[in-house]
Amino acid sequence: MSVELRLAWLLTKDSDRRERWRVLLTALGAGLATGFGLGAVAVAALRGHHNIALASGLLNDQGERSGIVFTLLLLLVPVLGFLGQCARVGAVHRDRRLAGLRLSGATPGQVRRIAGLEAGLACLAGSMAASVCFVPLLLHLWQAPPATVWVAGTLVVLAVPVLGTLVSLLALRRVVAEPLGWVRRVRPRGKRGLGLLFPLVAPAGVLVVGMLVAPRSFGGFYTSPALVLAVVIVTGLSAVRLSGVTSRRIGRHLAERTGDPAVLIAAERLRDDPWAAARTHAAVLLVTVVGTGFMGVRQVLLDTLRLRGPDTLAADISFYTTGIDLTGAALLLALAITLFGLAVGTAESLATRRRGLAAQAAAGVPIAVLARALLLETALPLAPAVALAGLGGMGISTWYALLADTEGTSVLPLVPLLVPVAVYAACILAAATSLPLLRRSVRPAELRYA
Amino acid sequence: MSTRHVLLGLLAAGPSHGYDLKRRHDEQFPQARPLAYGQVYTTLQRLVRDGLAEVEGTDSEGGPERTLYRSTDAGAHELTRWAGEVMPPAPFVTNEIFAKVVVSILASGDPAAYLTAQRAAHMARMRELTAVKTAPGTDLATALSADYALNHLDADLRWMTTTAARLTTLTAEVDSA
Amino acid sequence: MSTPLLTGRRLFKAHGSTPALRGASVELHPGEILAVTGASGSGKSTLLHCLAGIVRPDEGTVEYAGERLDEASEARLGELRRTEFGVVFQFGQLIPELTAVDNVALPLLLAGTPRQAARERAIAWLERFGVRGQEALRPGEMSGGQAQRVSLARALVTGPKVVFADEPTGALDSLSGEQVMTALTHTAREAATAVLLITHDAQVAAYADREVTLRDGVLAAEAAEVAR
Numbered sequence: 006m007s008v009e010l011r012l013a014w015l016l017t018k019d020s021d022r023r024e025r026w027r028v029l030l031t032a033l034g035a036g037l038a039t040g041f042g043l044g045a046v047a048v049a050a051l052r053g054h055h056n057i058a059l060a061s062g063l064l065n066d067q068g069e070r071s072g073i074v075f076t077l078l079l080l081l082v083p084v085l086g087f088l089g090q091c092a093r094v095g096a097v098h099r100d101r102r103l104a105g106l107r108l109s110g111a112t113p114g115q116v117r118r119i120a121g122l123e124a125g126l127a128c129l130a131g132s133m134a135a136s137v138c139f140v141p142l143l144l145h146l147w148q149a150p151p152a153t154v155w156v157a158g159t160l161v162v163l164a165v166p167v168l169g170t171l172v173s174l175l176a177l178r179r180v181v182a183e184p185l186g187w188v189r190r191v192r193p194r195g196k197r198g199l200g201l202l203f204p205l206v207a208p209a210g211v212l213v214v215g216m217l218v219a220p221r222s223f224g225g226f227y228t229s230p231a232l233v234l235a236v237v238i239v240t241g242l243s244a245v246r247l248s249g250v251t252s253r254r255i256g257r258h259l260a261e262r263t264g265d266p267a268v269l270i271a272a273e274r275l276r277d278d279p280w281a282a283a284r285t286h287a288a289v290l291l292v293t294v295v296g297t298g299f300m301g302v303r304q305v306l307l308d309t310l311r312l313r314g315p316d317t318l319a320a321d322i323s324f325y326t327t328g329i330d331l332t333g334a335a336l337l338l339a340l341a342i343t344l345f346g347l348a349v350g351t352a353e354s355l356a357t358r359r360r361g362l363a364a365q366a367a368a369g370v371p372i373a374v375l376a377r378a379l380l381l382e383t384a385l386p387l388a389p390a391v392a393l394a395g396l397g398g399m400g401i402s403t404w405y406a407l408l409a410d411t412e413g414t415s416v417l418p419l420v421p422l423l424v425p426v427a428v429y430a431a432c433i434l435a436a437a438t439s440l441p442l443l444r445r446s447v448r449p450a451e452l453r454y455a
Numbered sequence: 456m457s458t459r460h461v462l463l464g465l466l467a468a469g470p471s472h473g474y475d476l477k478r479r480h481d482e483q484f485p486q487a488r489p490l491a492y493g494q495v496y497t498t499l500q501r502l503v504r505d506g507l508a509e510v511e512g513t514d515s516e517g518g519p520e521r522t523l524y525r526s527t528d529a530g531a532h533e534l535t536r537w538a539g540e541v542m543p544p545a546p547f548v549t550n551e552i553f554a555k556v557v558v559s560i561l562a563s564g565d566p567a568a569y570l571t572a573q574r575a576a577h578m579a580r581m582r583e584l585t586a587v588k589t590a591p592g593t594d595l596a597t598a599l600s601a602d603y604a605l606n607h608l609d610a611d612l613r614w615m616t617t618t619a620a621r622l623t624t625l626t627a628e629v630d631s632a
Numbered sequence: 633m634s635t636p637l638l639t640g641r642r643l644f645k646a647h648g649s650t651p652a653l654r655g656a657s658v659e660l661h662p663g664e665i666l667a668v669t670g671a672s673g674s675g676k677s678t679l680l681h682c683l684a685g686i687v688r689p690d691e692g693t694v695e696y697a698g699e700r701l702d703e704a705s706e707a708r709l710g711e712l713r714r715t716e717f718g719v720v721f722q723f724g725q726l727i728p729e730l731t732a733v734d735n736v737a738l739p740l741l742l743a744g745t746p747r748q749a750a751r752e753r754a755i756a757w758l759e760r761f762g763v764r765g766q767e768a769l770r771p772g773e774m775s776g777g778q779a780q781r782v783s784l785a786r787a788l789v790t791g792p793k794v795v796f797a798d799e800p801t802g803a804l805d806s807l808s809g810e811q812v813m814t815a816l817t818h819t820a821r822e823a824a825t826a827v828l829l830i831t832h833d834a835q836v837a838a839y840a841d842r843e844v845t846l847r848d849g850v851l852a853a854e855a856a857e858v859a860r
Contacts, residue, residue, distance in 0.1 A: 264747040266738055273729040277770075364725040367686045368786075369713030370742060449687045450647070452677075452721070571852075581838035589814045589839070605835055612834045 009115055013122035027091060027099075028127045030349060034088040035131030035165050037342065038081060042161035043139045045077040047147070050154045072328075076335050083342040086288035088169070090346040090353070121174040128169030132162045243397075245287045248390035252279030255385050267374045271381035279386070286387055288343040293394035293428045294401070296336050300421035301402015303329050340428065344435040351383065351439040355446055362443070363451035372447060376440050383436040387429060395425030458490070458498050463507060463526055463534045470511045470525035473499060486584070486600040499524055507533055552611065556618065560629045570619045574612060581608050637662045637826055638683055638794060643692035645678050652678035653689065654849035660794065663824035665817060667837035670846035676830045677798055679846065683828060684717055684796045685709040697793075714742055718787030718795040718825075720816075722802040725783050726771040732758060733767035736785045743790065757785040761815050777808030784816055788825070795820060798830045806835075813839045 048070050099120070106116050136158070143150060256276030263269050310325055355362070366372060402421050465476050465483070477495045481487075502508035507530035511523040526534070552573060559566040587593065588601040618625070636659040645653040652675040660666050660683070670676050681687040683694055685701040686709075694701040696716070701709065719725065726735045736754035741747065758764055761781040763774075771779050780800060787795050797816065801809030817839045820827045829840055837843050845852040 260734075262747070264741060264750075266741040269734060269738075269741065270727060270730065273727075273731075273734065277729040361725075361728065364719075364721055365727065366710075367681075367684070367713070367721075368719045368725050369710050369715075369717070369739070371710055371714075374742065449681055452681070452686070578834065578838065578843055581834060582840070585835075585838040589817065591818075605838065609834050 009118045010122055013119045013126060028123075028130075030091040031088065031124060031127040031169070032131030032134065034084055034091055035128035035169055036135040037131075038084045038088070039132035039135035039162055039165045040139060041077045041080050041084065042165065043136065043143075043158050045074045046157040046161055047143055047150070047154055048077070049074045050151060050157065073331075076332060080335055080339055080342075083288050083292065083339040083346070087342050087346040087349075088172070090349045117174055121170040124173035125166045125170035129166040132165040136162045243393065245290060245390075247393055248286050248290065248386050249280050251389045252276075252386035255389075259385070266370070267377035268381060270374075270378035271385060274378075274382055275386060286347075286390060288339075288346060289387070289428065289432055290390055290394040292336065292340045292343050293391055293425050294397045296340065296428065297395050297398020297421045297424040298401030298405075299332065299336055299398075300424050301399065302405050303333070304420055305402065305406045340431070344431055347383070347432055348435040348438045351379065351436045352442050355379070355439050355442050359446035359451050362446050363449060366447035367449060367452060372444060375447070376443055379439065379443060380433060380436055384433055387432055391425045391429045391432075395422065398424065457537065458494065459502055459507075460534060460537045462495065462498055463502065463530050464538070466508060466524060466526040467531065467534060470523045472514075472521040472523050474521065476524075483596065484600060485597045486587070486604060502530065506530075552615065553618075556622075556625070557629055560626050566626075567619060567622055570615050570622075574615050574619075577608050577612050577615070581605055581612075584608075634661050636660060637664075637697060638828075639693075639695045640679070640683050640689075641693045641695075643679065643682050643689045643694070645675075645682060645687065645689045647678075651849055653682065653692075655692070656846060656850050657692075658683070658844060658851065660826050660828055662793070663821070663826055664842065665820060665827040665829060665840040667829045667831060667840035667843040668846060669831060669834070669837050669843055670852075672832065674846040675849040676832075676846055680796050680798050680828060680830050684719060684794075685712055686719075714739060715790055716793050718790065718792040720780070720783050720787045720795065720797040720800045722799045723776075723779070725786070726779060728771050731768050731770055732763065732774070732782045735771070735782060736789050739786060739790045754785070754789060757789050758782065760819065761785050762811070775808070776804050777811060780804060780808070780812045781815055784812065784819070788819055788823070791823065792825060794826045794828065796828050796830075799832070800829070801831070801833070801836055809836065 051070055103116050103120055106119065107113070111119070139158075143154075252275045256272045256274070256279060259268055259272035260276055263272060306329065307326065362375060365375060399421060461480060461484075462476055465471065465479050471479070473492065473495045476499075477490045477492055480495075481489045499508065503510065503524070506527060508524050508526055511525045513522050552570075555569060555573075556566045558564075559569055584601045584605050588598045588605070638660040640656065640658045642655045642657055643653045644651070644655060654675075656675065656679055658666075658668070658679065668676050668679060678687070682689045682692075683701075685694070685696075685704065688702055692702070696712070701712070704712070713719065727738070730738065733751055733754045736757055737745075737747070737750035740750035740753060745753075755764070755767060758767060761784055763778050763781050763785070766774060766778060766782075769778075771782070774782065780803075784800070787797075795816070800816065801812050804812060813836055816827065819825070827840070829836070831837050
């Protein structure tokens with residue numbers, strides 16, 4: 006094992022630019038995961054009533070704290086999605102490198118361990134960095150945290166790299182078997198099951214964990230979050246499936262009819278591998294469902310609270326608005342992470358195609374056409390999927406409005422309709438962040454490397 | 456190349472006379488040096504002397520007298536033996552280009568200039584052969600024989616390129632010998 | 633001799649601190665097939681990139697039909713490469729997701745030809761290069777020789793004045809290479825298209841009308857003059 010560790014370290018240390026990006030992004034993802042994990046541990050460790058000068062006293066009592074723990078754990082979903090994207094960065098390059106290791110005599114087990122340790126080292130760096138930031142903050146807020154916080158915190162910091170290693174071992178189980186490895190592009194077949202399984206299992210797992218950690222938040226005052234989550238998962242899943250199916254449909258339909266070269270290129274890429282787009286968009290769609298639903302719930306809840314008047318409330322109204330706004334902030338954070346993942350995915354898809362793109366540009370295909378194809382590849386399949394996700398979210402808020410509307414006064418909330426539109430625009434902007442990279446990729450210097 | 460065996464081979468298709476044999480030879484081996492009629496005649500006589508061919512008869516209608524030859528059983532046997540026999544792979548290296556380079560060094564000439572000129576001549580011939588090979592309607596026999604020559608010229612060229620790059624060392628070696 | 637169609641004069645180009653071209657000059661006449669040979673690293677591909685307006689030389693001039701390419705705008709260069717020039721590389725110029733016919737039709741679509749007309753012309757060209765019946769295949773599903781013939785069709789479909797071919801047979805076996813070269817030279821001669829052919833293989837160079845050899849970034853004849 007020490008040989009593998011040394012090799013993994015050497016490979017990480019002397020890696021090229023693309024490798025560095027992966028290491029950096031993986032570390033960032035691991036850092037975020039560690040941060041959320043540590044936050045959840047610290048909040049969960051609090052017992053009884055405290056006066057904490059954060060977020061209008063939202064952390065003071067057990068019930069609200071459970072909700073926050075649950076939210077922090079939910080945030081792990083987009084982080085995991087992001088880590089999945091990071092694994093794709095430089096995947097082709099890495100596959101070749103690992104195949105090279107196999108050719109020079111390493112056993113499949115060794116190569117797998119080396120690759121796993123590489124990912125593990127990156128995750129370790131990320132989780133260390135996160136804990137270095139977290140500990141002073143914790144000590145600042147909480148003079149003497151109990152030993153359980155330290156123990157659980159250490160476990161989180163160590164678990165993240167271990168999980169990272171295990172996940173990359175799982176992801177690499179196919180790659181390293183062949184010494185000649187990746188020679189020509191093989192279209193992923195049958196990977197679909199895994200792609201659909203992930204969004205199914207991940208939220209369900211988080212749901213179970215959430216129920217165990219924060220049982221009280223599931224008997225909430227106005228809500229039945231379990232049901233909400235179920236709707237979220239079902240809608241998210243069907244959105245992913247829809248995204249895949251429509252990607253292929255749109256691809257086929259447009260590829261046969263369009264006269265626009267950019268549309269043609271984008272459509273053929275969608276038809277070629279519709280599930281790549283679907284996987285990338287899974288997190289976007291979940292955020293859209295939850296975001297749209299949340300906006301509706303927020304509006305109805307605040308309307309209802311205001312309607313009842315301050316006398317009937319157990320606490321100051323700012324207590325509720327802060328709680329709701331914090332949830333909104335968490336959603337925005339999830340959206341940001343998701344968009345970052347989308348941008349990374351687009352950049353990665355460009356980086357692996359750079360030589361071909363350079364050849365296209367050399368043959369006179371205008372960069373504007375290549376750029377438009379790149380954006381359309383994101384925009385085309387996302388439109389119907391985001392629309393459906395938005396409808397799902399609207400379903401949640403409508404249902405909630407009907408549930409809450411005991412006095413028949415509040416109207417159906419329409420503000421949530423803005424959410425899918427905003428998410429859609431943000432996704433295209435995220436994809437557009439790759440355009441400078443496109444311009445760099447088509448430099449003729451790229452033609453000189455096979 | 457063994458002319459007698461090639462003629463025996465052409466006779467295997469059926470009795471033929473000298474002029475016909477020459478014409479068919481030149482058709483069948485398009486890029487080879489054409490056979491002289493005198494050579495065909497003497498070779499046929501030797502085949503008859505060795506019992507590998509015999510005179511079938513003469514036919515002289517409306518022209519000069521022409522002798523028809525045909526292959527014997529012994530001839531067919533000899534042909535089969537020869538066709539299956541392995542050719543000794545380059546038993547002696549006869550490389551006139553190399554000889555010229557060495558002589559040029561010995562006589563204090565300009566071997567580099569010679570190699571450049573030879574290279575140009577080789578390339579010109581290769582272009583000719585390529586044109587023959589790729590002309591529309593070229594038959595396979597022509598294309599294959601042109602290919603054979605092209606590959607040999609290409610081998611010469613590659614050898615010349617290597618040699619040109621190492622002339623300094625070669626000059627020192629030849630001069631000190 | 634006719635006036636040259638494309639002229640590069642005293643071209644210098646360095647990749648970082650490594651010089652690739654050191655004052656190479658070359659002329660390509662209308663309809664001429666010119667082979668540029670030389671060892672690996674002698675600057676062949678860089679010469680092609682400069683002449684095709686894919687990169688700008690550090691020094692020296694490139695003139696195409698009276699127009700200075702070394703001074704032309706990127707937009708103009710892109711337009712020239714789309715309309716007047718065709719390029720064939722060793723591999724990589726086909727879009728992997730597009731079918732053979734769409735790959736060939738792409739330059740026509742870029743020029744604004746309607747889809748159906750573009751496809752019909754593309755199919756005619758594929759037929760000409762003996763890859764009829766493979767229209768619906770994608771580059772990954774074809775053999776190397778077929779893919780290169782599709783690339784040739786794509787390079788020639790717009791009726792260019794010059795085709796730039798950089799080791800077009802580099803990844804092929806000799807028989808496929810022969811078919812590709814025959815297809816290229818026949819079509820070019822028929823249409824009087826000039827071809828700048830980069831190769832390290834004398835048998836490929838023999839398809840050309842004329843050959844120049846690059847050595848260390850200059851033509852071999854120029855190198856000899858410099859040495860004297």
